[in-house]
Amino acid sequence: MDPTICAACKYLRRKCPQDCILAPYFPSSNPQRFACVHKIFGASNVTKMLQQVPGHLRAEAAECISYEATARVQDPVYGCVGIITQLQQQITQIHSEIMKIKGEMVAHRSAHPQHLPSPQPQGEPSWFSSTHRQEQDNFQSDKHLSGNF
Numbered sequence: 001m002d003p004t005i006c007a008a009c010k011y012l013r014r015k016c017p018q019d020c021i022l023a024p025y026f027p028s029s030n031p032q033r034f035a036c037v038h039k040i041f042g043a044s045n046v047t048k049m050l051q052q053v054p055g056h057l058r059a060e061a062a063e064c065i066s067y068e069a070t071a072r073v074q075d076p077v078y079g080c081v082g083i084i085t086q087l088q089q090q091i092t093q094i095h096s097e098i099m100k101i102k103g104e105m106v107a108h109r110s111a112h113p114q115h116l117p118s119p120q121p122q123g124e125p126s127w128f129s130s131t132h133r134q135e136q137d138n139f140q141s142d143k144h145l146s147g148n149f
Contacts, residue, residue, distance in 0.1 A: 007034040012043055021050050025062030033066055040069040 006023035009016035011034050016023060022043070026034040037046055046065060053061045072079040 007031040
């Protein structure tokens, strides 16, 4: 196996030129990546797309092309759009859950106003002071209940 030949040229069974535009993005160590891209877009189209992209953005473009090709192989109808739609649905669902929990928190706080947190002193992190205050309250409660102090 020739280490100088890229996965694209190897897949296409051609000699890999020194200036092969595909070589940096489709190394011979990952032939499946180019096979997937070739199946969806074709070598000629991928070459044309990469030639149109400025040199400093080609690696990112090749990564996007590869990701889209992989998504199209897994889901021929929707490709990346299917994944994006699923993620948007998850975001919407989680946002609804957050809003529900915030509503429950407001209802709980209004029903139990004595449990509202007191203002934070300057200089202490909020997690420290609330934890410290709760420990002090627990200590005072234990002291009051036990009567030993």
